[in-house]
Amino acid sequence: MYERKGRLEDKVCIVTGASSGIGYATAVRFAQEGAILSICARREERLIELKKMLEEEYGVKVLVTKCDVGSYDDIKNTVAKTIEEFGKIDVLVNNAGMIDYHVPITRCEPEWWDRIIDIDQKSVFLFTKEVLKYMEPVGYGSIVNVSSLGGYFGNCGYPYSAAKAALIAMTKNVALQYNMTQIRCNAICPGSTPTEIENEIDKFHDDFASHCFKGLNMEVPKCSPFDQANAILYFSCDESYATTGQVIVIDHGESL
Numbered sequence: 001m002y003e004r005k006g007r008l009e010d011k012v013c014i015v016t017g018a019s020s021g022i023g024y025a026t027a028v029r030f031a032q033e034g035a036i037l038s039i040c041a042r043r044e045e046r047l048i049e050l051k052k053m054l055e056e057e058y059g060v061k062v063l064v065t066k067c068d069v070g071s072y073d074d075i076k077n078t079v080a081k082t083i084e085e086f087g088k089i090d091v092l093v094n095n096a097g098m099i100d101y102h103v104p105i106t107r108c109e110p111e112w113w114d115r116i117i118d119i120d121q122k123s124v125f126l127f128t129k130e131v132l133k134y135m136e137p138v139g140y141g142s143i144v145n146v147s148s149l150g151g152y153f154g155n156c157g158y159p160y161s162a163a164k165a166a167l168i169a170m171t172k173n174v175a176l177q178y179n180m181t182q183i184r185c186n187a188i189c190p191g192s193t194p195t196e197i198e199n200e201i202d203k204f205h206d207d208f209a210s211h212c213f214k215g216l217n218m219e220v221p222k223c224s225p226f227d228q229a230n231a232i233l234y235f236s237c238d239e240s241y242a243t244t245g246q247v248i249v250i251d252h253g254e255s256l
Contacts, residue, residue, distance in 0.1 A: 006034025017096030175245030184244035191251020
C-alpha cells in the first residue's frame, strides 16, 4: 500500500519566534508534515516543552536554540547549530517580531524606532543573509517572511508599519535575485490572529470593528494561528515551487 509522505518530509526548517502564536502553530504544522525542525526564540523553556511534545506526538527531530533576533551573534549561532546538527537548511520562516502599540511618528523616540526596526526588519535581513550562504550552493530553498496588514496598509504604529512594509519589498527583492534558481521567497500578511502579541492590542481591533461595522449585527472575524501556519506551509513545501515574490493576505476578508 502507498504510504503518503509528509509535504516537508526530510526538509530542515528553521522557524523563528516558535515559542508562541504563529511560530508555535507553524512548528506544529511542519512536524505534522514530517519536517526536521530548528526552532528558536528568546524563551527557551517554552521551546523545550514544544520540542518534547513534537518528538512524542510526531516522531520528528527538533533542535532548540535560544535566540534574541535582535542579536546578530544569536542569529549566526542558530544557523551554525542547525548546519552542525542537520547539514542543510531547506526552509527559513522569519516569524519573530514585536509590536509597537500603534505609536505615531510624533511619539516615536529614536531608541524605540531602532528597537522595532532591529526586531521586525533587520533580523529578517540577517537571518536571510546567513541562511542563503547554505541555500546558494545547492540552488534550492524557501524563505517565508511574516509581514502584516500594517505593512500592507500602514494602519499600525509608525515603526511597525514601516518595518512590515519593508519586509514586503525585501521579499520581492530576494525573489527577483534568485528567480533563475529554485530558491524562492514569499510573504504572508496576517490579519487579526489571536496570539500573545495580538491580545495586547485587541482594543485596536475592537475599535476598528465598531467603526467599520457600525449598525450591523456582525463582528470582524479573526484567524487562528494555524490559518497563518497553513499559508506558511504552502510557501514552504514543493507544491509552491513555481511561486516566488508573492504576498498573501490571510484575514477572512477583514481588509476588503
